[in-house]
Amino acid sequence: MILTARRPHLLAVVALTLLLGGCASPADRAAMTPQNLTVSKHYPYSLRVQTGGGAETGAMDSSNVSDADLKAAIEDAVVHSKLFTTIVQGSNGDYELSVRLTSLSKPVFGGTFTVDMETAWSLTKTSDRSVALRKSVKTSGTATMGDAFAAVTRLRMAVEAATRNNIEQGLKAVAELNL
Amino acid sequence: MKRLLKLAALLGLVTVLTTGCAVNRATANVDPSANLSSLKTMYVKRVAEDDNTYNLIADKLRSKGVTVSTGTEAAPSGVDAVVTYIDKWMWDMTMYMLELTINIRDPKTDFPLATGNSFHTSLTRLSPTEMVNEVVDNIYKGAK
Numbered sequence: 001m002i003l004t005a006r007r008p009h010l011l012a013v014v015a016l017t018l019l020l021g022g023c024a025s026p027a028d029r030a031a032m033t034p035q036n037l038t039v040s041k042h043y044p045y046s047l048r049v050q051t052g053g054g055a056e057t058g059a060m061d062s063s064n065v066s067d068a069d070l071k072a073a074i075e076d077a078v079v080h081s082k083l084f085t086t087i088v089q090g091s092n093g094d095y096e097l098s099v100r101l102t103s104l105s106k107p108v109f110g111g112t113f114t115v116d117m118e119t120a121w122s123l124t125k126t127s128d129r130s131v132a133l134r135k136s137v138k139t140s141g142t143a144t145m146g147d148a149f150a151a152v153t154r155l156r157m158a159v160e161a162a163t164r165n166n167i168e169q170g171l172k173a174v175a176e177l178n179l
Numbered sequence: 180m181k182r183l184l185k186l187a188a189l190l191g192l193v194t195v196l197t198t199g200c201a202v203n204r205a206t207a208n209v210d211p212s213a214n215l216s217s218l219k220t221m222y223v224k225r226v227a228e229d230d231n232t233y234n235l236i237a238d239k240l241r242s243k244g245v246t247v248s249t250g251t252e253a254a255p256s257g258v259d260a261v262v263t264y265i266d267k268w269m270w271d272m273t274m275y276m277l278e279l280t281i282n283i284r285d286p287k288t289d290f291p292l293a294t295g296n297s298f299h300t301s302l303t304r305l306s307p308t309e310m311v312n313e314v315v316d317n318i319y320k321g322a323k
Contacts, residue, residue: 052208053294061202100208102294103265103280120291122210131212134290 025152026057027065031160032073034168037081039175047084048093049074053101062106063156065163077167098122113155114142117162121170135173139165201302207295207317218259223249232266235311254286261286271301279310293318
């Protein structure tokens, strides 16, 4: 009886909790790929990309970035920007790019979600193992209620934006090198 | 007042129902060009609001044979690595450490040489000491 009489209030509370709270939805690799990335250099070399530090998104977890999706997004961005001639799998590329996700700070509740990300980028020349680049790349991504009303979507969008910005900054740092 | 309490109870119930399952994650990775065994002196950069986690990290690293100093200021010159961390806490009956990320960094460039992360939700919570032990042990397991 009490529940019925006060249903509008209770429903409002439940709806608010569900909308502001977050739950599982993995970051999408296409949405993590920077679009229209232009770089100043086009290296005549092949590149192997390896990633680490990512995590799968569990059923009751919040949005994460998996190693496979991060790798695919970086490879797609390299191909589209023509930063390197080709992407290779295995160990026979001219250069090896290692990108490790070292920190992904996500809010658990709120209206506007801002996600902070840090990755460690290192580029190694395969032939002599010389390190051409070692860089910490810190970025953030924000999604508001205007971007998505459901928290689960909003958090995923913030993670994707942080990753997209991160890949863009990392590849621009690579493009500033003289290989 | 009663109505407010009922609403709060329902809010709590919904929160528990939507976030209460156990999630466990423990990962670590070391940069391919890094050699952790060569890092003999480290500086744990204390987060200003933290009152104990930095001590647990320092003690654990000392057990690995590392000479460790701590502080909130910039790292002193001459250390082989700077250790930074992010500890995220949550309340469920009592406060517990939900997530701990530790980075071992190059003191000159801030580059993360090695990283470890552990995430345990309430039902499988670990004590702060256990969280630190798990993260640091996983980092050293990942070292060449």
